[in-house]
Amino acid sequence: MSKTAKNPSLQKKIFVLDTSVILYDHNAFNNFQEHDVAIPIQVLEELDNMKNGNETRNAEARSFIRLMDNASGNKIINQWIPLNGSKSGRFKVVMDNKPDHADAEAIFGAGKFDHRILNAALSLKQEFPEKKVILVSKDICLRLKAKSLELYAEDYETGKIKNVDELYTGKTVLSKVPEQLFAELKTEGSISTELLDIAPQSPNHFCILKNSRKTATAWFDSTTQRLYPVSSKKIFNISPRNHEQSFAVHALLNPEIKLVTIQGKAGTGKTLLAIASALEQRKDYRQIYVTRPIIPLSNKDIGFLPGDAKSKIDPYMAPIWDNLRFIKEQYNHDLKMQGRIDEFVTTGKIVITPLAYIRGRTLSKIFFIVDEAQNLTPHEIKTIISRAGEDTKIIFTGDIYQIDTPYLDAESNGLSYLIENAKNHPLYAHITLDKGERSELANLANDLL
Template sequence: MAKKGKTITIPSKKIFVIDTSVILYDHEAIHNFKEHDVAIPIQVLEELDNFKSGNDTRNFEARSFIRLIDETSKHQLISDWIALKGSNSGKFKVVLNENPLSIDAEEVYGRGKTDHKILNAALSLQEENPDKRVVLVSKDICLRLKAKALNLNAEDYETGKIKNVDELYAGKTAISNFSETIIDNIKKNQTIGTVDIELPTKNGNHFYILKNKRKLANVFYNHSQKTLSSVSSDAIFNIKPKNIEQAFAINALLNPDIKLVSIQGNAGTGKTLLALASALEQRKNFRQIYVTRPIVSLSNKDIGFLPGDAKSKTDPFMAPIWDNLRFIKEQFIGDDKMSAKIDELISTEKIAIAPLAFIRGRTLTKIFFIVDEAQNLTPHEVKTIISRAGEHTKVVFTGDIYQIDTPYLDSESNGLSYLIENAKNHPLYAHITLHKGERSELANLANELL
């Protein structure tokens, strides 16, 4: 029994109105609002209908959501509230074209635009449910601002977002005044156990720079085996690491115990080059080297507007990967045998370079799989790619979380940040963040000053 004078407050349920951008980001979004209700404006279904055809990820998300709504509703009318699966879940419904009584978004912002009709759907729910907090959820910042201007609560879709991206796991730690005896032991034996060694607590694989005055040891800590192994700075496929971070990246890429690697860094830090060189170094261990990247046009037009067949449409987007491969080949000038071998690997498709959409539905068995520009992927896309990995496959994600070309993604919500944060303690995973640009002094100027 409650004591006299004290009141127990029960938090009121909310109604979340989700727009198309949220569903194209995560088709299972309606299940991520706990006990609260979820409303979908009818205009969202109309937009999803336009997205359902095609092989792009957004087409997959649209189709998956439509099927999900169909399965959830069964024989019920979706214009009425329908219970979502789960004991503590809320309900959902589709909101039809309804005009609010007090504020009409179309009168304020203009008629004929879908976003303004979505705002009206949320405003009408707010009028119908004065006892509940109605919140518009959108990845579109401008739409959220328009909602707030109309006294309508609005927020970003938070599922999958990293809370503090400035403290994102970097994969390495420098330790000063480390035991000189242990440093000497590592250099002598290459690998030692860590049972009696005091290291900062880590729950996953990690790289360390151990220092003691003039002595230095660059090591990899294998969490499963509880060992420290010396990290080499030797060249791979004639590509020599130019700094210790690159050496760490190569170590992770060559380690057969590590099946999932991510490399994050600014433009010019060598992410793609190191991944490709490491793949070529291990070409005999894999059936195929597959290099891909998501196609993100810098204009608003889809690649379908471009002339030519599928290859001619996508080749411009794959050009940076071909540039890296060409650079590697140039390291073998004078070695006709190796140059011919690289050409043969390409002609026989031992090395395959293609857009990410082309791998949908495939099982990747014994593949060295490199996903470039992974910051342009959603968390769901990253999960889908990893789930395609078959036996003896290695998956590598490279990218720069601060250089995002995809609408509605940012440094906190993109798939690469999500992977780094959530996989950092897994025994099959290793990560390294590259800070130093090695492309040229001019490129470094751009990264540092502009």
């Protein structure tokens, strides 16, 4: 008996990639180790239709097309071509073939690229019975259709967080802290972590110290291995309402921390704190950018909407304007400051714009806020951070359980990916906000419905 027969995990596989995988990660076909990768011809057709435009999916389509062109060279791509590296498999483009037995177009209906992609995978299964053919797609419905046709199907796992319920929160609650440590933290201004029974912490980690009588908040500095007190500091007339918000403000105001993520459900104050802290530090930065990805309803491009560019974009940016308006209302008795906030907008000190509009720019000395970051892919997050110039600070806010982008979920979105992979870097801080502060009525919706 062969080794493959004894151990099915050694069986060679052919992974068939759907368009959704390419749009998520244009380098996907290099991530399947020694196994072969097949690209249905319909995927190339869909990418050709998507290659023009300024959105991330357009850039991903163009990048993949260039990768395919470089990898194939002068070879015919409907034949197997070795991928780079001695341990890598091969790739090819699969033509528009129909299997002899189960025909996805006959079963599910003709005219859809998805069903022709299924037929391409079924044809490979028929042609290579000795190999395990697996359709890889971010589209759950397409995976279910594949399985109904006795075709193996799975999600694209690269970049996914394995256990999102254990995602880094940025804080630790320490109970039964000795009384003398509270006194030392107050009088000396810091305490050694050796005096506390805690595991080694990530840089810029936050702690809530408790005993039966007292509670204190502290920040861990990895360079000194000591805890320093965190105070509840008002920023642009906005006061933190809980410990986690105080931690968020501390990270946002710390000039040594260049990258901050704030994760939490609706109404926890993520965007409001980020904008208020930006205004508080306005003199330290050339401009303040507040952006968010535009996810149109029914996934139609905003070009379908009536009006000029501004009238098309404004509805998507309304939540950011609402936060700025709330900050302005904190100065109802200071007309001069209200006028200055308006001036920040008219002079371009504050720029509120869709994320797609800043593609390709170098961000130097910018306080850069990306709202709704859970709607970005890991590659998009990486691209944004790579644009950071000198003296720039980048803030990502979002709720990983409220995703509007097709084919992303709590495990595969860019915000979860960043939190998990950046948590041990000294330039980074994260805090998860748990308590809603919008209103008791909003908390009822979050907690009970």
